[in-house]
Amino acid sequence: MQADLLTKVILPAALFLIMFGIGLSLRPLNFRNIVNSPKVVAIGLSAQMLLLPAIAFTVAIVFNLPPEIAVGLIIIALAPGGATSNMFTYLSKGDVSLSITLTALASLITPFSIPIVTYASMNYFMDSNTVFSLPIAKTIVQLLVITVIPVALGMFVLSRWEKFARKIEPIFKWLSIIFLMFIIVLIVLKNSANMATFFAQAGLATLVLNVVALLLGYQLAKLTRLSHPQSIAIGFEVGIQNGTLALVVAGTLIGNDVMMIPAVTYSLIMFVSGGLFGWFMNKRTTN
Numbered sequence: 544m545q546a547d548l549l550t551k552v553i554l555p556a557a558l559f560l561i562m563f564g565i566g567l568s569l570r571p572l573n574f575r576n577i578v579n580s581p582k583v584v585a586i587g588l589s590a591q592m593l594l595l596p597a598i599a600f601t602v603a604i605v606f607n608l609p610p611e612i613a614v615g616l617i618i619i620a621l622a623p624g625g626a627t628s629n630m631f632t633y634l635s636k637g638d639v640s641l642s643i644t645l646t647a648l649a650s651l652i653t654p655f656s657i658p659i660v661t662y663a664s665m666n667y668f669m670d671s672n673t674v675f676s677l678p679i680a681k682t683i684v685q686l687l688v689i690t691v692i693p694v695a696l697g698m699f700v701l702s703r704w705e706k707f708a709r710k711i712e713p714i715f716k717w718l719s720i721i722f723l724m725f726i727i728v729l730i731v732l733k734n735s736a737n738m739a740t741f742f743a744q745a746g747l748a749t750l751v752l753n754v755v756a757l758l759l760g761y762q763l764a765k766l767t768r769l770s771h772p773q774s775i776a777i778g779f780e781v782g783i784q785n786g787t788l789a790l791v792v793a794g795t796l797i798g799n800d801v802m803m804i805p806a807v808t809y810s811l812i813m814f815v816s817g818g819l820f821g822w823f824m825n826k827r828t829t830n
Contacts, residue, residue, distance in 0.1 A: 557722040564715025566697015573644040587645045587777040596620045606748045610668040615802035617664040619809045621657045623649030625785035626719040635821035637775030645780045654686035741804045749809040757782030786810030
């Protein structure tokens with residue numbers, strides 16, 4: 544996982560295309576959700592942007608993770624759900640419009656929140672003499688370029704060529720999952736000799752973070768008396784993260800291969816746990 548073609552070209556390009564696909568899915572209905580259901584949106588966004596990083600910080604402390612692994616865990620917790628959470632919500636009969644709305648809002652916030660919180664996490668967990676750094680202003684600009692701009696481009700295409708956008712949107716949703724899995728496979732192949740060590744270092748922590756996030760996101764929504772479909776959407780938005788974004792931050796912007804490990808293990812685990820969570824939600828819906 545050196546600074547090579549994967550981290551310098553493939554990861555940023557894949558993230559750009561994924562965010563463009565999110566823009567293609569943003570319709571006026573999603574923005575009306577903010578006005579028509581401010582309580583629902585506020586609960587979902589708070590759980591995603593505040594609760595999840597707090598859980599990650601707690602897990603890192605409880606498991607006494609190595610400093611770089613701890614920072615990597617915080618980074619994956621800061622990455623919004625993306626098209627993968629939208630897809631899980633759809634397959635589980637959740638509120639897809641709410642899921643897309645939360646993904647869009649989080650995607651606008653994370654270019655600012657990720658650099659600030661990651662910088663604070665590096666200062667907390669890592670030695671002050673570390674060679675790795677994260678210039679906040681520069682990182683914000685870089686994230687805006689590879690996240691917000693492609694979302695805006697996707698929205699522009701949708702507004703000008705709606706029929707075309709509707710046809711290619713499902714393709715981009717599936718491509719986002721394929722891109723993530725392809726990148727994970729490349730990382731695993733490049734580091735096959737060390738994958739057992741990687742999972743030993745971060746596997747249990749990311750599993751706990753993922754399962755707790757899914758359950759707490761869903762239960763928080765239920766406790767605040769949101770509907771079952773809304774609770775499903777919030778559960779997935781909190782528990783399913785944009786692994787590609789986390790890999791870009793850790794591997795491309797910071798240039799630390801060890802910080803990429805939690806994003807790899809989390810991304811592998813979330814497809815299994817997300818599938819099981821969706822199956823259970825579907826079972827509850829049909830009963």
